[in-house]
Amino acid sequence: MTPTDTRTESAEAVDRPRRARLGLIVVYFVNGALFGHWASRIPAVKDHVGAGTGELGLALLGLALGALVSKQISGQAVARFGSAPVARVGILLSCPALVLPALADSAVLLGLALIGFGAALGVVDVGMNAHGVTVEKELGRPVLSSLHASYSAGALLGAVAGGAVAGQGIGPQAHFALVAVVGAAFAAVGASWLLPAGLDAVPRTGSGRRWVALPRSGRLPLLLLSVAGLCGMAVEGVTADWGAVHLREDLGQSASVAALGYAAYSVFMATGRVFGDRATARWGSMRVVMWSVAPAAAVFALTLTTGNAAFTLFGFACLGLGLSVNIPVIFSMAGRLGGDRAGPAITLVSSISGTGFFVGPPAVGFLAEGVGLSAALSTVSLLALTSPVLLYVIRRSQGTAPAVPSPPVPSS
Numbered sequence: 001m002t003p004t005d006t007r008t009e010s011a012e013a014v015d016r017p018r019r020a021r022l023g024l025i026v027v028y029f030v031n032g033a034l035f036g037h038w039a040s041r042i043p044a045v046k047d048h049v050g051a052g053t054g055e056l057g058l059a060l061l062g063l064a065l066g067a068l069v070s071k072q073i074s075g076q077a078v079a080r081f082g083s084a085p086v087a088r089v090g091i092l093l094s095c096p097a098l099v100l101p102a103l104a105d106s107a108v109l110l111g112l113a114l115i116g117f118g119a120a121l122g123v124v125d126v127g128m129n130a131h132g133v134t135v136e137k138e139l140g141r142p143v144l145s146s147l148h149a150s151y152s153a154g155a156l157l158g159a160v161a162g163g164a165v166a167g168q169g170i171g172p173q174a175h176f177a178l179v180a181v182v183g184a185a186f187a188a189v190g191a192s193w194l195l196p197a198g199l200d201a202v203p204r205t206g207s208g209r210r211w212v213a214l215p216r217s218g219r220l221p222l223l224l225l226s227v228a229g230l231c232g233m234a235v236e237g238v239t240a241d242w243g244a245v246h247l248r249e250d251l252g253q254s255a256s257v258a259a260l261g262y263a264a265y266s267v268f269m270a271t272g273r274v275f276g277d278r279a280t281a282r283w284g285s286m287r288v289v290m291w292s293v294a295p296a297a298a299v300f301a302l303t304l305t306t307g308n309a310a311f312t313l314f315g316f317a318c319l320g321l322g323l324s325v326n327i328p329v330i331f332s333m334a335g336r337l338g339g340d341r342a343g344p345a346i347t348l349v350s351s352i353s354g355t356g357f358f359v360g361p362p363a364v365g366f367l368a369e370g371v372g373l374s375a376a377l378s379t380v381s382l383l384a385l386t387s388p389v390l391l392y393v394i395r396r397s398q399g400t401a402p403a404v405p406s407p408p409v410p411s412s
Contacts, residue, residue, distance in 0.1 A: 016138070016195065017135050017138035017139045017195065018139070019193045020131070020135050020138070020193055020194050020195045021135050021139070021143055021147075022190075022193055023189075023190040023191060023192070023193030023194045024087075024128060024131060024132055024135060024143075024147050024150075024190070024194065025146070025147060025150045025190070026150075026186055026187065026189065026190025026191075026193075027087060027091050027124070027128050027187060027190045027191060027194075028128060028147045028148065028150040028151040028154065029150045029151065029153060029154035029186075030091060030094075030095070030154060030183045030186050030187045030190070031091060031094065031121070031124055031125075031128065031151060031154065032150070032151035032152060032153065032154025032155035032156075032158065033154035033155065033157060033158035033161075033179070033183060034094055034095065034098050034121075034154075034158065034179065034183060035121070035155055035158065036154060036155040036156065036157065036158020036159040036160075036161075036162060037098065037158040037159070037161065037162040037175070037176065037179050038098060038101065038117070038158075038162075038176075039155075039158075039159055039162070040158065040159045040160075040161075040162025040163050040165075040166060041102075041162055041166060041172045041175060041176070042056075044166060044171070044172050045101055045102065045104075045110065045172055048102075048104075048105070048171075048172065049104055049105060049106055049107050049109070049110050050106075050107070051107040051110065055107040056107070056110075058107070058111060059107050059108075059110045059111040059114055060114065061111070061358070062110075062111040062112065062113070062114030062115040062117075062118060063114045063115075063117065063118035063121070064118060064354065064355070064358050065115055065118065066114065066115035066116060066117065066118025066119035066120075066121075066122060067118040067119065067121055067122030067125065067354065068122065068351055068354070068355075069119060069122070070118075070119035070120070070122035070123050071122040071123075071125065071126050071347050071350055071351050072347060072351070073123075074086055074090070074122060074123045074125075074126035074127060074343070074347065075126055075343040075344040075345075075346065075347025075348075076343065076344065076347075077127075077343070078126060078127060078130045078200070078201075078342065078343025078344075078346075078347075079201065079202040079341055079343045079344055080201060080202070081197060081198060081201055082196075082197045082198040082199055082200050082201040083127050083128075083130035083131035083133075083134055083200050083342070083343065084127075084131055084194040084195050084196065084197050084199070085127075085197045086123060086124075086126060086127030086130070086343075087124060087127030087128045087130075087131050087191065087194060088127075088191040088194065089123060089127070090120060090121075090122075090123030090124025090125070090126075090127045090128070091124045091127075091128070091187040091190075091191060092184060092187055092188065092191065093120040093123065093124075094117070094120040094121055094123075094124050094183075094187075095179075095180045095181075095183040095184040095187060096180050096184070097116055097117045097119075097120040097121075098117060098176045098179060098180050098183075099173070099176045099177055099180050100113035100114075100116050100117055101113045101114055101117060101172070101176075102171075102172035102173040102175075102176045102177075103173065125350055126343065126346055126347055126350060128147075129144070129331045129335075129346050129350065130200065130335065130342050130343050130346050131194060131195065131200075132144045132147050132331070132332075132335075133331065133332060133334075133335025133336070133342050133346070134195060134199065134200040134335075134342070135195065136332060136335075138195070141277070141281050142276075142277040142280045142281050142285070142328075142332065143277055144277075144328035144329075144331055144332045145273045145274075145275075145276025145277045145279075145280065145324070145325050145328040145329075146273065146274060146276065146277045147328070148273050148276075148327060148328045149270050149271075149273030149274045149276070149324075152266060152269055152270035152273060153270055155266070156266055156267070156270065158179075162175070200340070200342060200343075202340050202341055202343075221337055221394045221397060222334060222337055222338070222345055222348055222349060223348075223352075224390050224393060224394050225330055225333055225334055225337065225349050225390070225391070225394055226348055226349045226351075226352035226353055227352070227386075227390060228330055228386070228387040228388075228390035228391055228394075229327060229330045229331075229349055229350075229352065229353025229356070229387070230352055230353050230355060230356035230359075231356060231383040231384070231386045231387040231390075232323060232326045232327055232330065232353070232356070232383075232384070232387045233327070233353050233354060233355075233356035233357040233360070234356035234357065234359065234360030234363075234383050235319070235323060235356075235360070235380050235383050235384050236265075236323075236356075236357060237356060237357035237358065237359075237360040237361045238360045238361050238364050238377070238379075238380055238383075239261070239262055239265050239316065239319065239320075239380070240262050240361075241361035242361060242364055242365070242368075242373065242377065243258075243261035243262045243265065243316060244258040244259055244261055244262060245258075245373065246261070246312070246373050246374065246377060247260075247261050247309060247312060247313075249373070250307075250372075250373055250374050251307065251308075251309045251312060253309050257309060260313055261312070261313060261316045262316070264313050264314075264316045264317040264320065265316045265317065265319055265320035266320060267317075267320070268317040268318070268320035268321040268324070269320035269321065269323065269324045270324075271321065271324070272292070272320070272321045272322075272324025272325060273324045273325065273328065276288070276324055276325040276328060279325065280325060280329065285325070285329045285332070285333075286388075286391060286392060286395050288325055288329075289325060289326055289329055289387075289388045289391055290388050290392065292321070292322045292323075292324070292325065293322045293323060293326060293384055293385065293387065293388045294322075294385060294388065295318070295322065296318045296319050296321060296322020296323065296384065297319070297322065297380075297381040297382075297384040297385045298381070299314075299315055299318045299319075300315040300316070300318060300319045300380060300381050300384075301378055301381040302315070303315030304374055304377055304378055307374075319380070319384065322384070323384060323387075326387055326388070327353070329391070330349060330353070330387075330391070331346060331349065331350075333391070333394065334346050334348075334349040337394075360383070364376045364377065364379060364380075367379065
């Protein structure tokens with residue numbers, strides 16, 4: 001091999017993960033935009049199928065059910081084929097799957113359509129996060145926070161654009177069809193930049209065993225990590241479902257002001273994720289999580305006692321900023337704890353964490369019946385604090401390994 005060939009190979013080894021990171025930014029953005037567009041048209045879809053509130057609630061569970069089932073299969077697919085093919089298939093299926101809910105004409109069919117949409121989202125969720133962990137290893141530095149920032153930006157843009165389209169009187173079918181075509185075009189380009197297939201697949205042995213299990217030594221840490229993610233996702237679910245209600249009913253604000261609660265949370269979460277990779281690379285993931293979540297949880301709890309809308313909005317913004325790096329760090333830790341079985345590890349953490357988004361709001365609602373919504377929302381601070389405490393316990397049990405492994409040195 002000549003020196004020129006060696007330099008070319010080294011340059012390609014450096015450029016390849018950088019290009020993959022850009023591809024993942026596109027995939028995360030499209031994924032977030034799909035969900036944002038869907039969320040913005042839920043009222044229109046509800047009216048189209050003639051569903052009541054209870055029927056809609058049951059239909060919406062289809063999203064969670066579809067994602068939960070597909071994630072189990074996706075984790076095994078990552079272990080067998082690598083994360084890149086799973087991420088590609090997932091995002092390219094998710095775009096046309098967005099159209100399914102708009103085609104439903106009854107609550108039952110809507111539920112079935114959402115199972116399909118949720119299943120596609122579950123595939124890409126496991127694939128893209130597993131691939132993000134692989135890109136981190138290849139680059140030797142954190143990238144998951146910026147990738148999740150891209151998802152947040154896509155979700156915000158999708159929600160805003162969806163609202164604008166709804167204001168023009170365009171129906172969900174035409175709206176979602178257009179989004180599916182445009183999203184698929186962008187996703188195809190981004191997916192083509194990912195790392196080669198099979199790069200992070202589990203090496204096959206002669207045992208003939210097809211189901212890839214997690215290493216026993218990592219099962220308890222991964223379970224604790226899943227609970228930490230559940231707490232973080234529960235905070236987001238509670239903020240999304242009850243933030244506006246608290247501002248409207250407890251603090252007497254208008255509907256437009258009440259909507260700013262979750263908006264402030266989302267904007268500051270996206271902003272924090274933009275700078276999250278630099279922060280964790282400089283100070284370490286545990287230090288950043290502890291010193292961002294703890295003050296944010298304390299400030300939010302304090303603002304609940306003031307009864308002032310401006311202070312409460314500030315509390316939501318602090319909560320979003322403080323929790324911005326929490327989930328990216330959790331997925332990054334899951335991938336590292338899983339080792340060469342990152343797919344199944346991320347499946348476990350993603351499956352359990354995701355339930356927090358759906359379980360948290362009803363739990364707070366039941367608690368609010370007895371103590372009032374303002375007092376019930378104080379549990380958000382406790383949930384937020386539980387997450388970094390569990391991360392600290394896991395890190396202590398695993399020793400003081402570096403947050404991200406050093407990148408491999410190209411062979412000559």
